[in-house]
Amino acid sequence: MKSILWSVCALFALGLAACSGENPNQSGAPAASASKPSIKIWWFQWDPATGLQELGREFESETGIAVEVQQIPLASYQEKVFLEFGGSRTSFDIVIGDSQWIGRGASSGLYVELTDWLPTVVDLATIHPRAAKYLCEYPEGSGRWYAAPCETDAVGLAYRKDWFEDPAERSAFQARFGRELTVPATYEEFRQVAEFFQRPDAKRYGCAMPSDRNYDGLTMGVQNLLWAFGGKWKDEASNKVVGHLDTQGTVDAIEFFKTLMKLGPNGCERLDYGQVLESFTNGSTAMILNYFAFFPGIQAQFGDKVGFAVVPSHEGRRVASLGGQGLSVSAKIPPEQQEHAKRFIAWFLQRRVQERWITKPAGFTANSAILASPEFRAKTPYNAPFADSVDAMRDFWNVPAFNKLLAVTQRYVGMAVDGEMPTAEALKKLALEKERILKEEGLL
Amino acid sequence: MNSRAHTGRGLAWALVGPTLALLIAFNIFPLVYNVVSSFTNAELIGGAWRSVGGANYARVFEDELFAGALRRTALFVVCAVAVELTLGFALALTLQRDFKGKQVVLTTLLVPMMLSPAVMGLYWNLVLNGNYGVVNQGLSALGFDPPQWLTDRDYKFWSILLIDVWMWTPFMMLIALAGLNSIPASIYEAAQIDRASRWKVFTRITLPMSAPVLGLAVLFRATDALKQFDLVMAVTGPNDAATQTLSTLLYQVVFRDGSVGLGAAFSCVILVLVIALATVFTRYIDRVQSRDVSA
DSSP states (O other): OHHHHHHHHHHHHHHHHHHHOOOHHHHHHHHHHHHSOEEEEEEESSHHHHHHHHHHHHHHHHHSOEEEEEEEOHHHHHHHHHHHHTSSSOSOSEEEEEGGGHHHHHHTTOBOOOTTTHHHHSOGGGBOHHHIIIIIBSSTTSSOBSOEEEEEEEEEEEEEHHHHHOHHHHHHHHHHHSSOOOOOSBHHHHHHHHHHHOBGGGTBEEEEOOOOSSSSHHHHHHHHHHHHTTOOSSOTTTOOOTTTTSSHHHHHHHHHHHHHTTSSSTTGGGOOHHHHHHHHHTTOEEEEEEEGGGHHHHHHHHGGGEEEEEOOBBTTBOOEEEEEEEEEEBSSSOHHHHHHHHHHHHHHTSHHHHHHHTTSTTOOOOBHHHHHOHHHHHHSTTHHHHHHHHTTEEOOOOSTTHHHHHHHHHHHHHHHHHTSSOHHHHHHHHHHHHHHHHHHTTOO | OHHHHHHHHHHHHHHHHHHHHHHIIIIIHHHHHHHHHTTBOOBTTOOOOOBOTTHHHHHHHHOHHHHHHHHHHHHHHHHHHHHHHHHHHHHHHHHHSOOTTHHHHHHHHHHHHHSOHHHHHHHHHHHTOTTTOHHHHHHHHTTOOOOOTTTSTTTHHHHHHHHHHHHHHHHHHHHHHHHHHTSOHHHHHHHHHTTOOHHHHIIIIIHHHHHHHHHHHHHHHHHHHHTOOHHHHHHTOTTOTTTOOHHHHHHIIIIISOBHHHHHHHHHHHHHHHHHHHHHHHHHHHHHHHHHHHO
């Protein structure tokens, strides 16, 4: 009996030792990494991240600090980043966070404040004011910086130039609508052109735009129209929502959006950014509204068969959903790592590096001088509309509770678009729900 | 004697101790932690917590989302279990007899059950895709106007249910088959001698004698369907008003909204519901089993 008892105890002790025992190789790892400084950047999985990794290698050769850009799938990016922030130390040194995260990052002490340091390494006047306001400062326009612009982006229009220039299509359009087939400047024109090209039997469709319910697709797709139609998410000064969101302008915008959902490929009422892109690159859709960062790939595939433009307007109002992300230094890393991270940011913001950045796939800058330069505007077919879109871009909420506001927006706007609830009723409920969240968070 | 008793107690602790430690570490502690969190305003990204009393529970019972998710989950459980039980039992009755190629048919039928629900969700996303999905391609070729299975608000919930039925009917079949095979052949022979009709044999012998096993299968499937998560996540995501179940609502609240305190309250209420349901089922099974023993 005793021997059994001893055997069990010995096995248990062995198990415990195996669980708690240090691997000599692991314990040696920090020493190895301490010899070569490095920084880790987290971004989601897309072309610009690959471009940034290439720039990182140039930074390493200049400074000796290695850069690793880890690409996380977009669908789980937000959760992964904020779960990291939930710990005492993040595994990334720099996070390239969505513009909407900045309020949360700044007010919860997750991002290092860069207000005093940033002007010492870059002339802030070189950063486009809209990029500064929405990507870098919190509160918006306060002059308190928590990020440096990395990827500046906005929604634009890509269209099949070859279809628009086809004489048969042009004369058919002229005969049907009594005007020339041109790149749509207004949403009415956009709908007309989409209606014209909508031919499901021939597997040809009018238009597609982000409408996915999983993260922020639908919100980003709808808000281009929302602002253009005179709607708004909130009162800018007071943050009040009731009486500002549930207005006729917003109802009109969503109702118009619903009509566009009938002029796209099957299932176009829930396309994520990649699927919108795919609907265009598979050659079936005449026009898409999507982020400029996707357009270089389209250009590479279609050459001069495609054209690019700013988003349409309505009654003279043109607003593009802001995309893009800023570089923020994690507050949950040691000071020496923060210094390495800041060194990378300072290096990245130099004009010579920004000029390299715009040569990378889908690398778009916030540098005002570069955006305004004739060389930049003429370099690609999408650069000029991109530069014009930066002047027209606006962002969704970026307060700390943005994720809750986004979730309810996606849900109620989704219900309105799907016809599960009348639009006006959905907006009233959404407004009340948003005010409840804002009150809970002390923002109202 | 004392020393022997002492050694025996030591051995008992040595054997039970590790399991007990694991149970406390991975079950009891998280449960207590969850209950405590449910009375706080804890957020996913950390920061100071403070007590909010029963405010989170008040939210749970006022929340339209919770009520909607509860209704949807209940509908899902009832429909999924009912259809799977009926189809599974019918398949088991068919496969009870020996025939050529039975093993091949049985193995083929069991394949969906052995695959990961997340993978199956992605797979069915392709199959039911409105544009290039094989189902709609087929329907179009036959001249039908194909529905948008995964995007139309009237279809998406039922599409997820269809996938679940496809996956889990084999499980019901397997359990039902085990139940049917456990009925002694002598009872059927006696019924035959008594010239009982096939319907009588089915209602008086087959059904009642396989009921305890079927009850167990219903319990397993109901508790599994109650936590439906993978398919909804893969097909529509956690924030779709037409398909949100209790588990995906919980995910949305905790991981997307970051409201750990509120999510903990949601999960406590769900836990109570699951325990209540499981108790009803186990009591039913106990009753049926004790009836069998006394018979």
